[in-house]
Amino acid sequence: MAVELTMARMKVALLRHELRGQRAQTAGTGATLGLLLAAGTVYLALTDLDLLAAAYAAWLLGWILGPVFMGGGDETLRPEYFSLLGLPPRRLAGGLLVAAFVGIAPLVSLVALTGLVVVGARLGVANALVAVPAMALQLAVIVLLSKVIVALVGLAVRTRPGAIASGLLNGAVLAALGQVWVFMVLFDETGVPAAVWYMPSGWGLLAVQGRWWALVALAVLVVLLLGAWAALLGERAGAVRRSGRARRPMTAGGATGAVVAKELRTWSRDLVRNHQLTFALSYGVCFAASPLLLGWYDLLPYAGPIFVVMAAAMTANVYGTDGTALWLTLMMPGVSDVRGRQLAWLAAHAPVAIVLTVAFTAVAGGPWPLVLALLPALLGGAAGLVPLVSVHLLVPGTDPHRRAGNPLRISEDDGGLTGLAYLMLVLVLLAGLPAGLVAYWYGWAGLAVGVVTGVLCWWGFGRLAEWRLRSRGTELLDVMRTGRRARASMTSxxxxxxxxxxxxxxxxxxxxxxxxxxxxxxxxxxxxxxxxxxxxxxxxxxxxxxxxxxxxxxxxxxxxxxxxxxxxxxxxxxxxxxx
Structure with missing residues (x-):
């Protein structure tokens, strides 16, 4: 038990020093919102147990999906830190599990799980007593299941089929959460599915209601998940990234063409970019297609534009993900690296967006002027904003060859990446707003506005990004190498x-x-x-x-x-x- 307590104390000490300034402000805001959601969950324990079971399922999904989208979740203590101590995998997993309960997110989740005590108190003294171990086991299941899923996705991202499959799955699940109103309407018509009760998130609620087997099932599941996580930690510690297979030499007719060829090769070989592209594709398709469950086709034509917006958000830190390789660009000042990256970004995303838009708009029967006006505006806006935002608000990334331990973690500043993604969502939508408004009011005239807007955004924002890269390139390289300027710019x-x-x-x-x-x-x-x-x-x-x-x-x-x-x-x- 000494190892577990030591790791918990290490986690407390690290959090005490990290949660200062802007980090403390962000953590406080997140804790406030989390406690509000937790209070709403506890309220359901007094009103509707079916909705309470669905709410606990949503909490479980949040614990699983949140870390996947936030670069591997909380890694204040990493397994690699203890690789030289010779700890058995199960002992290491147990210590990291105890440390995982130290933090704001587990505390907020524990508050939400107090709904089990409320339900037990309403049913009787024995039920209330059962709720206490049920809370602890339910929280352990949630945390462990999150750790196991993140570890599995991390291993999957090390192979191209795994990166593509995990991107498709994650995009579909997040789109379902974004379109939760569809399922709420379905629930109003058919009720909460009974399967929600029998998910691991509902076993604690079943135990409190007198089905004692659920409490035993929670304990068994904790043991199984702990063993699985221990095995996955061993795989992570001993993982060695394989080099890609030999490819034909790249050829290009000029300097900009060489940048395009290099970027396209990166898009085809970098597993993180494979994951990002397929995630955006899955999200766009599933988000637009979800209302089909209600027989509503109006959102289907916008699958292509949604894909473009999400792809821009996923690649908003395009220069940061290259790490210190920026020095190669700075050594060739005559090369338009920004223009090459813009063309490569369009080559990787525009064909997919066009096919989605044309095919789904044909299925839905329109509106052709609106979607065809939005598409070029959003493509041009995204291609211009991606490098511009990246060079102005760069978040230092991990060099690609150092991602072996956790491929999902492409930056140490998960909060910075999240803020960058949200900012990009808003900016790209604003870039398409003029064309959308003109198309809505004047029909096909919006197409011309969309093309002009897209070209101007691509050219103008790209020009600004190129100027920034040439004038401040050495500062950006220092940011990616040390991270000092990034912290200073945030705290300033x-x-x-x-x-x-x-x-x-x-x-x-x-x-x-x-x-x-x-x-x-x-x-x-x-x-x-x-x-x-x-x-x-x-x-x-x-x-x-x-x-x-x-x-x-x-x-x-x-x-x-x-x-x-x-x-x-x-x-x-x-x-x-x-x-």
Whole structure:
């Protein structure tokens, strides 16, 4: 037990030193939102046990999918740190498991699981007593299952078929979560599926209700998962990445062509990029096709545009994922590396987006002007914004040849990558907004606007990114080599701010997208399409004369929140840089 307690104390010490400044602000915001969700889950224990079982299934999915999308999850303590101690795999897994319970996410999940105690107290004293071990075992199952799935995906990403398969699966699951309203409508018609009760997430609830076999099943599952994780840790520690098979030499007619050829070879060989591409494809198709369960075809034509937006978000840190290899680019100042990357990005994504858009729009029977106007605008906007955002807000990445331990972890700053992805989602959508509005009001005229917008975004943003790379390339290389500038640039916006300004900035930047995109832009599109009383989009529930004003008000609110966030951090920026 000494090893387990030592690892727990190490985790506490590391968190105590890490959770400062902006990290503490981000963690506080996440904890607040998590506790609100946990409180809602506990409330279900008083109202509807079927929904409580479904909520616990959602918590389990969150624990599984969150770490996969966040680069391998919490790795404050990594198995590689203890490889030279000679610990048996099961002992190492036990110590890491104890350390995994130290943190904000397990604490929030434990609060949500107190719903078991509430259910037990309503049923009797014996049931309430059973709820206590059920809570502990249920939390252990959730954490261990998350660890095992992440480890399996990490191993799968080391092979091309595994990277593609995991990308397809992860994209489909996240799209299902994004379209949860579809399943809520189905549940209203058919009820919560009985299978939800018999998932591992529901065994604790069954045990509290008197089915004692579920408590034994939880204990057995903990032992099995611990053994599986121990075996996977051994595979991870001894993993050796195989070099790719020999390929024909790359040929190109010029310097930019050489960059295109190099990038296309990277897109075909880098397993992380394979995973990102297939993830975006699966997400776009599944997100657009989910409403077919309700017989609604209106979203199907937008599979291609959704794929483009998600692909841009996944590749927003394109220069950061190259690691210190940027020095090769800086040694050839006459080469337009940005233009080459833009062309390669389009070559890898545009054919897929075009096929999806044309095929699914033909199935749905339109609207041709709108989707064909959006597609070039989004493609050009994404191809221009990907390098521009990457060189301005670069997050230092792990060199590709050092990803052996955990291929999913391509950066030490998971929060920075997540923020970059959300920012890219908003920016690419804004790039397609003019073409979409013109196409909606004036039909085929929007196609011309989309083409012009796309070309201008590709050329203009690419030009800005190229200028930034040439003028600040050495600084970017130093960021990727040491990470110092990245931390300084982040803290420079928050250091010296009062707690009030920090809180305003954190909430505004963190939640500004909610009124701007779903309640504003998306709700306005539903209103324009005649969709009323739709899911959680407030504008669709208003009287006809209030629908557009409500959607417009949410858009203004989102923009005002981003403006307030900028206002909150602007004094610090001004002091740091008088220009």
């Amino acid at each position: 916006r928050f250091e010296g701010l009062s707690m009030t300004r920090r809180t305003i900035a954190g909430w505004c930047f963190g939640l500004g997208a909610v009124p701007l995109v779903p309640q504003g832009i998306v709700a306005a599109s539903f209103v324009a399409g005649g969709t009323v009383r739709h899911s959680w989009f407030l504008a669709t529930y208003m009287e006809p004369g209030l629908r557009y004003p409500v959607a417009g008000g949410f858009i203004l609110l989102g923009l005002a929140m981003y403006g307030a966030g900028y206002w909150a951090v602007r004094p610090a920026v001004t002091r740091r840089d008088p220009r």
